[in-house]
Amino acid sequence: MSEEIDTVLAAVGPRLRALRRQRGATLAAVSAETGISESTLSRLESGQRRPNLELLLPLSRAYDVPLDDLVGAPRTGDPRVHLHPVHRYGMTFVPLTRRPGGMHAYKMLIPAGGPAEPTPQTHSGYEWLYVLNGTLRLVVGDRDLTLPPGEAAEFDTTEPHWLGSADGRAVELVILFGLQGERVHVRSRDGDQP
Known part of the structure; x- marks a missing residue:
């Protein structure tokens, strides 16, 4: 895997921890909402577990943020805001x-x-x-x-x-x-x- 992808994936854990703390949620509460075990969540946040879609999709829904924001995906060249009614x-x-x-x-x-x-x-x-x-x-x-x-x-x-x-x-x-x-x-x- 490229160094760029490794860097992006390494930043996911701290971003997840910051979102959880910002909401005042415990690992147990996020686990109950997503069905992901507390130990897996902890390992994800600490960088000991690589994020994948199976883990990130339920977290994206639980935190009510786009998947792109969880992984820190670069913005595309289109500056327009695409609203989805x-x-x-x-x-x-x-x-x-x-x-x-x-x-x-x-x-x-x-x-x-x-x-x-x-x-x-x-x-x-x-x-x-x-x-x-x-x-x-x-x-x-x-x-x-x-x-x-x-x-x-x-x-x-x-x-x-x-x-x-x-x-x-x-x-x-x-x-x-x-x-x-x-x-x-x-x-x-x-x-x-x-």
């Missing part, structure tokens, strides 16, 4: 961030269509949203709100919630989401916190 619940989510953990930003598109019956869902996290275009119907708990363009809302996603079009037209919004309950910190114009 996700389609769920009849809506389109375009990820605007790629960082592991912390806050994630999405552009969300709700297509035009007839009025939908709210089906509130819950999940871990905290969400802040801002309506760009269209009129959003937001149901959070027992509150049923209508938000025109330029309005924002924030809520704990463990509370039953639903987003849809208020008038059957398409809605476009930006969402900041923290899986661990991270919240957006808004400052007033003079720089002081509200």
Whole structure:
């Protein structure tokens, strides 16, 4: 194997250890999530075990980072960001961030269509949203709100919630989401916190 490949593979262990520590995870927790034994994880992190796809793919999913970031793959010559939309619940989510953990930003598109019956869902996290275009119907708990363009809302996603079009037209919004309950910190114009 070439010296360049050996150098790249040698850097994987410290990168894995740093990701795990950054998240405050133990080897036992990562082992439970990935199915990789603690001893194998420890040997990977210390460089005593060569990384392979069978080990790196589950770790990439567990740490929510692209495989390229785990191995430190060089960037290609194309500087464009290639966003990969996700389609769920009849809506389109375009990820605007790629960082592991912390806050994630999405552009969300709700297509035009007839009025939908709210089906509130819950999940871990905290969400802040801002309506760009269209009129959003937001149901959070027992509150049923209508938000025109330029309005924002924030809520704990463990509370039953639903987003849809208020008038059957398409809605476009930006969402900041923290899986661990991270919240957006808004400052007033003079720089002081509200």
